[in-house]
Amino acid sequence: MLNISEIRKQFPILSRKVNKTDLVYFDNGATTQKPQTVIDAVNNYYKDENSNVHRGVHFLSGLATDKFEETRDAIQQFIGAKHKHEIIFTKGTTDAINLVANGFRSLLNKGDEVIISELEHHSNIVPWQMCCDFTGATLKVIPLLDDGSLDMITFKKLLSENTKLVSVAHVSNALGTINPIEEIISNAHKVGAKVMIDGAQAASHIPLDMQKLGADLYCFSAHKMYGPTGVGVLYGTDKMLNALPPYQGGGEMIKEVSFEKTTYACLPHKFEAGTPNIAGVIAFKNAIEFITGLGVENIAKYEDELLQYATAEILKIEGVKIYGTAKHKSGIISFNIEGLHPYDIGMIVDKMGVAIRTGHHCTQPIMNKFNVPGTARISVAVYNTKEEIDVCINAINKAKMMLS
Amino acid sequence: METIQDIQGEIIEDFGMFDDWMQKYEYLIDLGKELAPIDKKHKTEDNLIKGCQSRVWLHAEHIDGKIIYTADSDAIMTKGIIAILISVLSGQTPASITDAKLDFINEIGLKEQLSPTRANGLVSMIKQMKIYALAYNN
Known part of the structure; x- marks a missing residue:
């Protein structure tokens, strides 16, 4: 079992504020944060x-x-x-x-x-x-x-x-x-x-x-x-x-x-x-x-827990569609909400301290395949928590309310 | 006719009333929803300004010495900002558009939307609006 709160302490950036709120960083697919030793x-x-x-x-x-x-x-x-x-x-x-x-x-x-x-x-x-x-x-x-x-x-x-x-x-x-x-x-x-x-x-x-x-x-x-x-x-x-x-x-x-x-x-x-x-x-x-x-196996196991939890929570949002539902998946969730543009969602959740990625993720052929201009993407790392997923989902729901 | 400077002043005043980002964003969303639609025939590949995040279509017409802009975007926040830009620049003369200093963008705290890293096509949009004005100025 990984001690996530101890792990988080090793990453100074995780305790900073963004837009006056706690940073919730879910753009790990783009780059991860760095521990103090690095x-x-x-x-x-x-x-x-x-x-x-x-x-x-x-x-x-x-x-x-x-x-x-x-x-x-x-x-x-x-x-x-x-x-x-x-x-x-x-x-x-x-x-x-x-x-x-x-x-x-x-x-x-x-x-x-x-x-x-x-x-x-x-x-x-x-x-x-x-x-x-x-x-x-x-x-x-x-x-x-x-x-x-x-x-x-x-x-x-x-x-x-x-x-x-x-x-x-x-x-x-x-x-x-x-x-x-x-x-x-x-x-x-x-x-x-x-x-x-x-x-x-x-x-x-x-x-x-x-x-x-x-x-x-x-x-x-x-x-x-x-x-x-x-x-x-x-x-x-x-x-x-x-x-x-x-x-x-x-x-x-x-x-x-x-x-x-x-x-x-x-x-x-x-x-x-x-x-x-x-x-x-x-x-x-x-x-x-x-x-x-920490052990790559332990990281993989924990990140999969986060993936399963986040997927279940995201699917509760009305009108949501997840792109990429293969049986074997890593901790990345790409999604859109019916009638909303991912850019608008990303802009609003950012104001609540939540960093997600929006756009085509440098994979335009995939976007063409699913016929979307882009998606919103959550990608997890070992320092993320279920509480952060809750904050992120709340922010997305708030964005949805503002945009509908 | 109101000058570009007058209109910018009004926008700064409007935004001055908001206490937080949420009111500001809600206002932008409303502006986006109210933006006059672009004629379908102008929503062409030629009029498309591609950003990494959202797409913007911009059309310009020269009527009685003034430039009338119409535009659209697939993202509502982008549309809101477009609506503001149109309210400032549309209906003005080519010369005043090319000379316009858009100070209000800084003043109302939307500068972050316009940094190239946002890659939402807005920097290109302002540039394109000015290019149309320059073309009609000659």
Whole structure:
């Protein structure tokens, strides 16, 4: 059993006021709040440890490098990767997908096919459209069923020897659907395709084990898992990452540079050109420790309790419709109320201190599928409570009254 | 005819009567509900200003040296703000619209609605209203 009130004490922002009332933060799908240990780690880095990594011979450079690499170790353990060099630091999930999509430009040819799904975030659509435009490969899309789950029958029909890559989300940011990625990976591998999983909405909610899962590539963002912004991880198998060409050229990623020929560094440095977000990477370890300290399974169980409670309470609102009712869901609820625009609801509940997200959530194809301009979205984190859900529902009811 | 400055003064006075955000928002919602409808034939893709959150349709006509705006939005709060903007700018001459400083937005505490982060298309809407005025001014 998690002690939620103790957990809340670790997040200073949760005790601030917004519009003169207590903050109720349900926009965790966009970014989570940060515990004091993460804030302190960023602070301490600049106060005590600041130096560039992997370059200097002096004391501070060694210290910064050691701490930077400790985070890589922590991530390797956290996601069950076989090798440390399979962990690449990026700016975030979007950056990681772009790194891979850029690399696949030299692996794809005309006639090859890339499969994504209808529920992807724009970050897992647009890079592949750009990649396919460049290479002449074809982009195929797994359709959504009415409950917001993937049409797996059609997916299996889309697979062929032309399929070179399947890139899908682990969890939908707009609907909360948990996709059957094990089944997607095993089917894709049968036709020889590689698989990339966008884990941005999964990494702090679902236990991960890369060796068991068998994905070729998996990525996520630190800021959606209680860590700093501007840091993400691309995991790739040793074999996959070695097959991809470098993304950006610059310092750190080279072995030798001459004007005749430059050779590239080994993994992971090959993909880490330029000075990284050192403070962010170091503090990310504290975020991982926060999560593992509680246990991902415990977090998942508690968040599911919140999801079930919030879903039941939202369904009591007259005229409400929830988008995304798949059997396996993470703590995300997208909804609309008949006759009301989500923007109006979001604006009014904000005045009551409740932060929810409204709009298309960077998933316009999903909005088109359900024929809505947008939705209101509640997304939970481990520090949320049932009392906060009550406050949120009251605020929504009040908005409904004002708008009707 | 009332000048843009006069009308802005009245709006600031109206909003001065509200004690809290709720009264202010209820007033905006009422204004939104009362906004004169846009002619269906003007609710076109060309007249659509896309924001991340809500959509705004804006049409302008040049009649007897003045610009008449009609508009609509799918969100009622946005419509309320549109209603205020129309009450300030519609029926004015192109020159006075292009020169107008819309100080009232700050004064009535609606600045937050107009910051680009709100992405509700209102910043683009004011810009579009001025662009129409500029076009008719030439």
